[in-house]
Each structure stands twice: as structure tokens, then as C-alpha cells.
Amino acid sequence: MSLGEFDLIAKYFTRPQAPSGATVLGVGDDCALLQPTAGRQWAVSSDMLVEGRHFLSTVAPERLGHKALAVNLSDLAACGADPVACTLALALPRVDEAFLAGLSQGFFALADAHGIALVGGDTTAGPLNLCITVFGELPAGQALRRDGARVGDALWVSHPVGGGIGDARLALEVFRGTLALPGEAFERVRRAMELPQPRVALGRALRGLATAAIDVSDGLAGDLGHILRRSGVAAVIDVDALPVSPDLASQPLAVQRAYALAGGDDYELLFTAPADADGAVRAAAEAANSTNPGGPAVAVRRIGRIEAADPSAPALRLLDGAGRPLALALRGFDHFATP
Amino acid sequence: MSLGEFDLIAKYFTRPQAPSGATVLGVGDDCALLQPTAGRQWAVSSDMLVEGRHFLSTVAPERLGHKALAVNLSDLAACGADPVACTLALALPRVDEAFLAGLSQGFFALADAHGIALVGGDTTAGPLNLCITVFGELPAGQALRRDGARVGDALWVSHPVGGGIGDARLALEVFRGTLALPGEAFERVRRAMELPQPRVALGRALRGLATAAIDVSDGLAGDLGHILRRSGVAAVIDVDALPVSPDLASQPLAVQRAYALAGGDDYELLFTAPADADGAVRAAAEAANSTNPGGPAVAVRRIGRIEAADPSAPALRLLDGAGRPLALALRGFDHFATP
Numbered sequence: 001m002s003l004g005e006f007d008l009i010a011k012y013f014t015r016p017q018a019p020s021g022a023t024v025l026g027v028g029d030d031c032a033l034l035q036p037t038a039g040r041q042w043a044v045s046s047d048m049l050v051e052g053r054h055f056l057s058t059v060a061p062e063r064l065g066h067k068a069l070a071v072n073l074s075d076l077a078a079c080g081a082d083p084v085a086c087t088l089a090l091a092l093p094r095v096d097e098a099f100l101a102g103l104s105q106g107f108f109a110l111a112d113a114h115g116i117a118l119v120g121g122d123t124t125a126g127p128l129n130l131c132i133t134v135f136g137e138l139p140a141g142q143a144l145r146r147d148g149a150r151v152g153d154a155l156w157v158s159h160p161v162g163g164g165i166g167d168a169r170l171a172l173e174v175f176r177g178t179l180a181l182p183g184e185a186f187e188r189v190r191r192a193m194e195l196p197q198p199r200v201a202l203g204r205a206l207r208g209l210a211t212a213a214i215d216v217s218d219g220l221a222g223d224l225g226h227i228l229r230r231s232g233v234a235a236v237i238d239v240d241a242l243p244v245s246p247d248l249a250s251q252p253l254a255v256q257r258a259y260a261l262a263g264g265d266d267y268e269l270l271f272t273a274p275a276d277a278d279g280a281v282r283a284a285a286e287a288a289n290s291t292n293p294g295g296p297a298v299a300v301r302r303i304g305r306i307e308a309a310d311p312s313a314p315a316l317r318l319l320d321g322a323g324r325p326l327a328l329a330l331r332g333f334d335h336f337a338t339p
Numbered sequence: 340m341s342l343g344e345f346d347l348i349a350k351y352f353t354r355p356q357a358p359s360g361a362t363v364l365g366v367g368d369d370c371a372l373l374q375p376t377a378g379r380q381w382a383v384s385s386d387m388l389v390e391g392r393h394f395l396s397t398v399a400p401e402r403l404g405h406k407a408l409a410v411n412l413s414d415l416a417a418c419g420a421d422p423v424a425c426t427l428a429l430a431l432p433r434v435d436e437a438f439l440a441g442l443s444q445g446f447f448a449l450a451d452a453h454g455i456a457l458v459g460g461d462t463t464a465g466p467l468n469l470c471i472t473v474f475g476e477l478p479a480g481q482a483l484r485r486d487g488a489r490v491g492d493a494l495w496v497s498h499p500v501g502g503g504i505g506d507a508r509l510a511l512e513v514f515r516g517t518l519a520l521p522g523e524a525f526e527r528v529r530r531a532m533e534l535p536q537p538r539v540a541l542g543r544a545l546r547g548l549a550t551a552a553i554d555v556s557d558g559l560a561g562d563l564g565h566i567l568r569r570s571g572v573a574a575v576i577d578v579d580a581l582p583v584s585p586d587l588a589s590q591p592l593a594v595q596r597a598y599a600l601a602g603g604d605d606y607e608l609l610f611t612a613p614a615d616a617d618g619a620v621r622a623a624a625e626a627a628n629s630t631n632p633g634g635p636a637v638a639v640r641r642i643g644r645i646e647a648a649d650p651s652a653p654a655l656r657l658l659d660g661a662g663r664p665l666a667l668a669l670r671g672f673d674h675f676a677t678p
Contacts (some may be wrong), residue, residue, distance in 0.1 A: 016422035024380060029485050029569075030417035030553060031382035031475070036375035041363060043370035046472055048428035050465030065524060089387035089470045119383060122470075126389030131428045131461075131470035133385060136370070146368050214369060230368075 008095055009123045012104035013088065022084050022137075023117050032119035034085055036137070042084075043136040043143060045075035051128040055194075056175060061102030062109075063194040064130075069110045071088060071217065074135040074267040078206040078215040080144040081136025083116035084198060091126030106254035113295065114200055144213035144271065149231035153211055153272040155304035156281060157220065157243065158199050160192075161297040164222060164243035166256070167192035168264030179255075185247045192245075196267035197296040201288035203269060209280055213271035219262035221316060224272055227317045237261075237304035239328075240321030256327060261318075272306055348436055348462045351443035352427065361423050361476075362456050371458035373424055375476070381423075381648075382475040382482060384414035390467040395514060400441025402533040403447075403469075408449045410556065411473040412537035412546055413606040417554040419483040419546040420475025422455035422539060430465030452634065453539055483545060483552035484612065488570035492611040494558065494643035495620060496582065497538050499531075500636040503582035504559060505595070506531035508602030518594075524586045524651060531584075535606035536635040540627035548619055552610035558601035560655060562609055567654045576643035578667075579660030583645075596667060600657070611645055 014027050025033040036042060036115060049068050051057055069086070076083050083165050088107070116134065159165055171193040174186055181189065198213075206213065212231055214223050220242075228235055241327070242260040249256060273281050285300045309315060318326040344671040353366050364372040375381060388407050390396060398406070408425070415422050427446070450457060455473065498504055510528040512518050520528065538554075545552065551570055553562050559581075567574055581599040588595060614619050624639045648654060 003381070025484065030414040031384040031420065031482070033482050034381040034383060035479065036379075036381060038377060040375075042375060044373060044383075044424070044426060044472075044474070045370040046426040046428045046460050046470070048430055048432050048461045048463055048465075048468070048470060050463050050468075053463055053465060075369040079372075081370065085383070087383060087385040087472055089385045091387055091389050091468060106617075121385050122387045124387055124389050124392055126387075126392060126468065127466035129387070129389075129430060129465065129468050129470075131387060131468075133383075133426055133472040135383070140374065143364070143370070143372050145364065183496070207500040 008097060009090070009100060012100040013118065015108070020055040021117065023119055026119045032085070034119065039140060040137045041140045041143065042080035043076055043079045043138060044133065045072060046131065046133040047072050047075065048129065048131040058175070059194055061099045062106035065103040065106030066110050068130040068132055068197055069107050070196045070198045071267060072132045073110070073114055073116070073200055074196065074215040074217070076134055076136040077198050077200045077203035078144060078213050078269060079136065079138065080142065080203045080213070081138045082204060083114045084135050084137050085117045085119045086132055086134045088118060088121040090121065090123045091129040092123070093126070093128055104279065113171065120224045139206065142207045144203065144210050146212055146214055146227050147230040149227050149233050149272040149306050151233055151306055151308045152275050153306040154275050154278065154302050155235055155237065155272055155306060156300050156302050157216070157270050158202055158268040158285070158298050158300050159243040160197070161299045163192070164245040164248055164260065165216065165266045165268055166248050166259030166263040167197070167245050168265035169259040170248055170251070172265070175294040179251070181247065185250070188295070189247050193265060196265070198267060199269045200299055201292045202285060202298050205284035206271060206290045209277060209284055210271040212272050213269055216266040216268045216270050217264065219264045220266070220270060224316065227270070232309055234307045234309045234313070234317070235304055236307055236313045236317040236319060236322060239318050239326055241301065241303045243301045261328065275305065278302065347436060348429070348439060351439040352457065354447070358367050360456065362458055365456065365458045371424070373458065373474070376575065378479060379476045379540055380479045380482065380485050382415055382418045382420035382513070383472065383478060384411060384471040385470065386411050386414065387468065387470040392666035397514070398533055398572060400438045401445035402444040404445030405449050405534055407469040407471055408446050408534045409537045410606060411471045412453055412455070412539055413474055413535070413554040413556070416476040416484060416537050416539045417552050417608060418477065419481065419542045419552070420477045421543060422453045422476050423476050424456045424458045425471055425473045427457060427460040428470040429460065429462045430468040431462070432465070432467055438671065444573050453537070456665065477546065481546045483542065483549050485551055485566050486569040488551040488566050488572050488611040490572055490616050490645055490647045492645040493614050493617065493641050494574055494576065494611055495639050495641050496555070496609050497541055497637050498582040498623070498641050499536070499639045502531070502584040503587060503599065504605045504607055505587050505598030505602040507535070507604035508598040509587055509590070509648060511604070518590070520586065524589070528586050532604060535604070537606060538608045538637055540631045541624060541637050542606055544623035544626045548616060548623055549610040549612050552608055555605040555607045555609050556603065557602045559605070560600045563655060566609070566611065571648055573646045573648045573652070573654045575644055575646055575656040575658060577660060578665055580640065580642045582640045614644065617641065660678040
């Protein structure tokens, strides 16, 4: 990349901004300088997105900019942290002004919606790769963690109002050609795959209420496994209670169940809460929507419960709506790996 | 990548460690949790390393692990920050146990030498790419920045004791086949290219003394340009005062000057200090060596001074040892871009 090309990247990813909030010094020095708030902890997470694995070459640059930040904000949401700042490192095979303009538009639209500042990063020539590191703050000791689920807790998952989980996988399978959808339905599930909505406001509202949380990126059942292992517990899921969109509901029941349980790329929150706290959990979702009036509305669904671990049995039991055991072979989902 | 392959990566990059220092919660949750020290600021920087650009495919994995972290620690050094924690995101074309073992060995050897904790990250299949984000702390308001150079300040550069700057470029040119060196000399300059030593202790010792600082990654003259632009000043360099190793001194004078001024990949500190502070600057280098007894010894060399900016003249003047102006065509160095 020539120096002129670096200037072009700077044009789209450096915005004139006065230091504000935690940012003492932003883009343009060896390091950004941030001033932590007294008494709060920092939550930090990095995600790297690679073409063909985390996004397809067909994605619009605006949506790629959105998604790269969204999957990182989703990690802050899963901890209940308030977004503060982020860095963006970008490897580009060539400098394409239309691509950069779209990428920065999608990135900053989501960044502004969540009040997160881009404070630094790196750009280089190379195979397309986006690596974002996010920093959030939260009161010391109040982070939602994976290790806090207790026997008897209820198990919940968030979902879009009127929608469900598993739609991103449905879109991926249309791209792969393993199934077909009418045009309008495809556009809807494609939005689920390309424009995930990080549940930051919900995560914040669940502080002090949820006992454990994780974001669903690799598939609900697999991500639940992380909570179960770290908390030393087991779980039962009422598979027919899983929220499913009308588009996924148009598919055979086995497909619905497989994509909802192990579709991947959902970026919803999977969390546990005391069994007697249903009203408080629903109130937290309403509070999240009221603090985010123009944003995408979120709902929560109770889908199961936490049980005591039994070393001689699987940690996850699946039941249908009538309480009958289901034996589903669920494969771990590794984003867009060849099936 | 299969789940088994992810386990292999975890084997080499997840070390059992009790929470310590700033780390409340390390690898294994959605986010790491860090507890800032009251009254201190955080310095944050991200660097992305791509094969063929920031390192050659011939590099030993141990040295790659060292270099990936070193170039990030060098950014903390240039701000005078104390290293605290880092994240590592890694894209790998295939999982090679010997490569991972070497990479983690080189990475953790340098991390341990600087007391920096690996608290999170990401791994994915993809073209080889390493993205590291580092976090450091320093007393509020004491960061070394690029915008503090004042007219009359002395200009300094660090270098290895007995060595100089420009050796990394000399090694690169041997790899490129544009020049040849005897075997022992090649091994020495190859170490300069593959095992840069971040000047963390020196940066810390320069807090409250240096008026501006930057680390030399793209070439001394080009990186000085960042200080000059942000500080609104000009500079003069005594080119014959630049520290040059015996290996580089064996090359023609024009090559010595070009590589020392614009070689790139040096990761030394370029800084300004008050003209009457020579003794204090030398004492800072001695203090850095005394706090780092087993580590690589650093020296400092006064190479020029800061002048008032003159809009009608170039911001950087080059003189030879006799005070005669030199007209050298220096190209910006973009790491391993094709020349």
C-alpha cells in the first residue's frame, strides 16, 4: 500500500473529535489514552473476522462494518458492560474507496448508536481481515459471567420481537444452496445474518439479576455448554419453547430444531436467572427497549432450567413440548466452515 | 478448523493462572475483566502483523511470537506506559503443533520479561495474521506524546549497546538479494529484524523528562515527521551522529545513511528532551538498564535538535558531521512492501 492509500483509509476511519468521556487522546499517537472511571472495572474482548468464514464475499461493505463491531459489542453485552472505546485493525488486499466508505459508514452508525469511540488501530495490506478490540466499563464485581449458574435457575434466551434464533443459519444455507426461500423471506433472514443486533442494553439491564450469561455465536447448545462446564451444572431445554421466526417455522421441524439449537451467528444473549425472577427478567427486557427507543426491540423467552450435574449423564437434556426426551445429533458450529 | 484443533491452540495459549495484578478474570469468558489502578490512565494500542509484509515466511515461530508482541510493547514504550495486559487474535491457515509451540514460547518469554498478562483473544482459520492489542498504565497526564517537542529541544534516539539502527533493513535486503553479508554478520542483523527489543524500561524512565516520543517502525526520518507535524516544529539531524552497527558500517556510506534514516523496523525510541538535560537523559538510560539487568542493554545518542518551523522550507534538515547540508532522497518505508 502506498502512503496515499493509507491517507485514504485515514480519511474514512479518522473522525475529527474532541476528547470526550473516557478518551483523553484518540487516534494519532503511539497509543490512545483512556481515563477509567473510579471504582469501575474494565471488560475487554477481541474478535477477528476473516472473509469466507465470518462473512461472505457477497456482503455489502456497510453490513460488514456493522457486523464486525456488532460481534464485539455482543461480548460486552454478555458481560453487562457499558461500551467505552474500541480499536480496529484492518488488512485489505487493495484499497477500494467505495468499499472503505461503506465499511466506515456501517461501522460508525453502530458505534454511534452505542456511544463507543474508535480510539486507535492499524491498517496494512494483506488478505481481508478485521480485528476489533472493545473496552467496556461496569461496576466492580457486577459482571455477568459464565460461572454463576445455580441449580434451579431458569434458562432464558433473547430474540428479536416477532422473530427467533436460527435465522442466520437459514440464510447461510440458502447461500450454500442446500435450501431455497422466497425472495422476501431470504432478505429477512439475510439481515439476521449480516446485521446482528448486539444486546447491549439488555445485558446492562440484567446486571444484578442474571446469574450467568453468554452470547450465542457458535450455536445455542454449544454456547450453553460453556456455562454448564464453568458453573458445574446441567440443564434441560424445552426445544419447542425456542423462539423461531415465521421464516424458520416454514421449514421442516427437524430443520427448525437444528438451526435454533445449533445454527450459530445469532448474537443473542443466553442467560440464567433465579426461578422466581420471571417478572424481573421481563421487566429488564422492557427497560432495555425503553432506553433504546429507536433501536431494534428485544424480547426474552424462558426455554429451560438448570439442574444438578450427574457425571453419568450428558450435561444437556432436550425435551419436546410434551416433556418427551429428544435425541438430536447437534454438531458444533464453526461459523462458515465447510460442512 | 475442528474443535480438536481449537483445543490445540488453547493448549499453547491458555496458561493456568490465578487472577493477579490488574487481571480480575482472564481467558475463558466473553470478556476479560481488569481492575484499573486509581488515578492512572490507560494506554491502548493495536498492531496487526501479516505474513510477507511484517515478517517473512522464513521466520522461526519463536521469533514470530516474540516480534508480534514486541512491536506492540514498543508502542507502550513510546508512551512511557507500564505494560499490564494484552489480547491476541490469531488466524492460521492450518494447525501445526510445532508452529504453535514455538509461537507461544516466543510470545510468553517476552510477555513474562515485561510482566504483561495475556487475558483474551480469538483464533480462527484464515491466512496467517496476528493481531495484538496491548494495555498499559501510567500516571495521569504523564504520557509521552508526539505533540510536545519544543524549539531548542535536543533530539535523541535509542540503540543497542554496541549496535545501531538500520540493521533490520540490512537483513531484509539480504533476504531480498540486493546485497550480501558474511554468515555471522547476517545472523546478527537477522536478529535485529526478527527479535526487536521493545524499550519499555527506557520509556518509563523518560516520563517527566522527554518532551515528545515515538517508536521507530517505519524509518527514523518518517517517524520524526509525525513528531514535527503534531508539535508544529522543524528539526535538524547530524546524519554522521546516527548510531550505526559495525555490520552496517561495512556498507557504502550512502547505504549506511539511507538505512539508518529510513530503514524501518527498528523499534527504537526517538525522543526530544530539553537541551540542558543530557545528563538526565543518559541517567535515564542507565536507570533503564539497572531495572532490567538480564535484558538487552540500551544506549541513547543525541542526533540533532528541534528548530522553529519555517513554512517555506522542509521541516527536516540533514547535515553531515562537518555541518554541510545533505540532500538525500528518502523514501517512506512501508515494511516489506515491494520496493
